Amino acid sequence: MSKFLHSKFNSGSGLDPYDTSEELESMNGGYVRLNTNESPFEPSVNAIKAVRSAAGTLNFYSDPDCTKLREKLADLMDVKPSEIVFGNGSDEILNFLFTAFCEHGAVFPDITYSFYKILAKFHGVDFSMIPIDENFKINPEDYKNLNGKTIFIANPNAPTGLFLSLEDVEKIINQNPESLTVIDEAYVDFGGESAKNLIHKYKNLAVVRTFSKSRSMAGARLGWCMTCEENAKDINDIKNTVTPYNINAMTQAAALATLEDEDITQKNIKLIKSVRDNTKNRLREMGFEVTDSSANFLFARHKTVSGEKIFEALKRCRIMIRHFSQPEKIADFNRITVGTAEQMQILLEVLKRVIKNETR
Numbered sequence: 600m601s602k603f604l605h606s607k608f609n610s611g612s613g614l615d616p617y618d619t620s621e622e623l624e625s626m627n628g629g630y631v632r633l634n635t636n637e638s639p640f641e642p643s644v645n646a647i648k649a650v651r652s653a654a655g656t657l658n659f660y661s662d663p664d665c666t667k668l669r670e671k672l673a674d675l676m677d678v679k680p681s682e683i684v685f686g687n688g689s690d691e692i693l694n695f696l697f698t699a700f701c702e703h704g705a706v707f708p709d710i711t712y713s714f715y716k717i718l719a720k721f722h723g724v725d726f727s728m729i730p731i732d733e734n735f736k737i738n739p740e741d742y743k744n745l746n747g748k749t750i751f752i753a754n755p756n757a758p759t760g761l762f763l764s765l766e767d768v769e770k771i772i773n774q775n776p777e778s779l780t781v782i783d784e785a786y787v788d789f790g791g792e793s794a795k796n797l798i799h800k801y802k803n804l805a806v807v808r809t810f811s812k813s814r815s816m817a818g819a820r821l822g823w824c825m826t827c828e829e830n831a832k833d834i835n836d837i838k839n840t841v842t843p844y845n846i847n848a849m850t851q852a853a854a855l856a857t858l859e860d861e862d863i864t865q866k867n868i869k870l871i872k873s874v875r876d877n878t879k880n881r882l883r884e885m886g887f888e889v890t891d892s893s894a895n896f897l898f899a900r901h902k903t904v905s906g907e908k909i910f911e912a913l914k915r916c917r918i919m920i921r922h923f924s925q926p927e928k929i930a931d932f933n934r935i936t937v938g939t940a941e942q943m944q945i946l947l948e949v950l951k952r953v954i955k956n957e958t959r
């Protein structure tokens with residue numbers, strides 16, 4: 600540890616960085632990558648062309664307001680341009696939200712996107728985790744009397760893939776008028792229902808979305824938040840304080856072109872959903888318990904073979920999925936990104952062999 604590190608990080612409770620080792624291995628080791636919920640489809644031809652052409656303007660700073668992209672996205676989302684904030688991935692948006700709005704603490708489910716806990720610790724935000732039930736459901740009744748703590752709900756949730764109805768989302772918002780409710784909709788294009796229209800009804804709501812999943816742009820790093828103008832201005836002021844040019848010119852160009860090719864996005868979503876549901880059925884036939892995922896991944900455990908054994912065996916066959924060794928209630932589950940039909944066919948064939956060997 601450097602002697603220059605701020606003492607607030609030496610206590611052991613401050614820095615808990617996201618572990619990227621497995622991702623690095625999957626990127627560089629010739630794996631079928633089913634571990635990070637990316638899109639298996641390349642960006643559209645027009646998006647790639649737009650990046651090439653934006654590369655010629657890299658001597659200039661990028662537009663700090665993402666003006667053209669903002670107008671196009673506002674139109675598609677049916678919100679005002681001033682109700683949008685852009686981030687370098689939705690992870691950056693989450694960081695802005697923890698910076699801006701968590702003075703009184705944060706709450707989130709015990710099983711959810713790991714970054715909420717990491718950010719809470721980093722910002723010294725007092726946080727509590729509310730257990731999901733034995734069917735992995737989030738119960739709105741558990742989100743009461745939160746004393747102004749900011750609520751973070753991934754919907755659909757990760758890694759379970761289950762979604763909370765809009766009615767339940769609204770219940771949580773209504774029950775907590777003194778809290779900001781953040782609905783992280785990274786996977787909403789694959790199922791469930793967006794809360795985005797509710798930002799015109801509730802000022803205590805922020806909806807977070809990303810270009811990383813359904814829009815095939817994980818490597819470009821682009822996310823956005825939709826919330827009332829006052830909240831958006833505060834977040835944007837924080838953005839302009841720390842990273843005014845957070846969205847680079849090539850990413851802005853790629854995103855604009857992607858939005859103009861919305862029909863391609865919708866076709867890809869349809870395909871992922873159909874491959875997901877076929878794969879789910881095949882896994883169930885093989886003795887897996889699989890949640891009814893509304894996302895671009897499946898969450899599954901086998902009735903006799905442990906999650907760790909399955910993960911390790913697939914890894915030896917150069918297929919990378921995501922294993923969670925804790926907490927205990929999900930220790931036998933693995934999260935499998937839905938890839939192309941061909942990738943899923945390979946996965947299922949290898950899994951069949953693995954299960955046969957392990958149960959012999």
Ligand code: PMP
Nearest residue numbers: 688689690712753785809811822
């Ligand atoms: N929210 C959830 C629930 C996620 O699973 C992810 C991706 N791992 C993100 C946000 C962050 O995505 P990105 O930063 O690529 O937009």
